[in-house]
């Protein structure tokens with residue numbers, strides 16, 4: 001009797017799995033051969049099990065013919081090391097004020113620990129991942145960035161960079177040869193010096209330069225929230241400007257939304273900010289009709 005029940009349940013489970021796979025087919029066909037830039041935020045990479053499921057999802061994408069390009073953050077991980085060495089964390093409009101000592105730590109954490117951890121996890125799960133920073137082959141050229149504050153239109157925040165140019169040749173070669181690029185957001189200046197660049201900014205620019213089919217930002221909220229903490233599922237440029245002006249978007253969400261807006265205005269048509277704390281969030285976004293998180297639109301008339 002028990003055995004029969006087990007067999008029945010196993011059969012139902014197997015059928016459900018088969019249906020799920022069959023439903024993914026149109027998406028697999030549609031996305032075969034396309035590039036997707038995936039931003040893996042430092043806040044979404046805190047739980048070891050979630051890190052494993054992220055790595056498995058990325059390898060699965062590669063195996064079904066999609067070309068994932070990973071850009072990772074590591075803000076909380078940098079904060080932790082700075083605190084350990086007795087330095088304060090200071091952000092202005094979501095950008096870390098970066099003196100030269102902080103820059104060394106940023107580079108150690110992003111280019112060393114975080115980059116190698118993600119790369120290694122992907123490789124452990126059968127991927128062929130290679131970790132790089134923008135200083136490798138000098139592929140992310142950066143220049144010093146200033147931020148506008150109420151007190152100062154050109155506030156100096158140290159060795160923080162904005163992307164001046166991205167040479168996509170290295171990434172394209174890696175993708176062509178079956179590798180999964182894992183990019184740490186560090187740029188190189190004219191004198192070979194390192195710049196700390198917000199990871200969302202790098203992800204947005206890279207998606208733009210690679211003419212990516214999708215840009216997906218994995219973070220630690222369900223998406224962009226309004227003043228009442230309700231999820232906003234679709235945002236046009238006009239909505240975004242209004243949310244910035246009335247102070248709904250703050251801290252880390254500011255560079256993130258600005259990066260997505262820039263990418264949307266420059267030809268990236270599928271941009272999503274999704275909850276990286278949900279297991280297999282990537283698969284849900286890519287292979288199902290179920291809308292997750294916030295979608296960023298490049299034109300106001302697409303709002304309806």
Ligand SMILES: Nc1ncnc2c1ncn2[C@@H]1O[C@H](COP(=O)(O)OP(=O)(O)O)[C@@H](O)[C@H]1O
Nearest residue numbers: 041042043219220221224225248249250252253
């Ligand atoms: N309106 C908003 N909706 C959602 N998150 C917001 C909003 N305004 C500010 N935030 C903050 O932005 C954070 C996400 O940015 P950030 O901390 O830089 O994450 P990540 O490490 O993924 O880049 C959220 O955890 C939240 O605290």
Ligand SMILES: CC(=O)N[C@@H](CCC(=O)OP(=O)(O)O)C(=O)O
Nearest residue numbers: 042073074075095096197198199
């Ligand atoms: C200039 C600047 O703020 N750089 C970021 C780079 C890392 C990052 O962006 O990490 P998340 O994606 O986890 O926030 C920083 O130093 O924290």
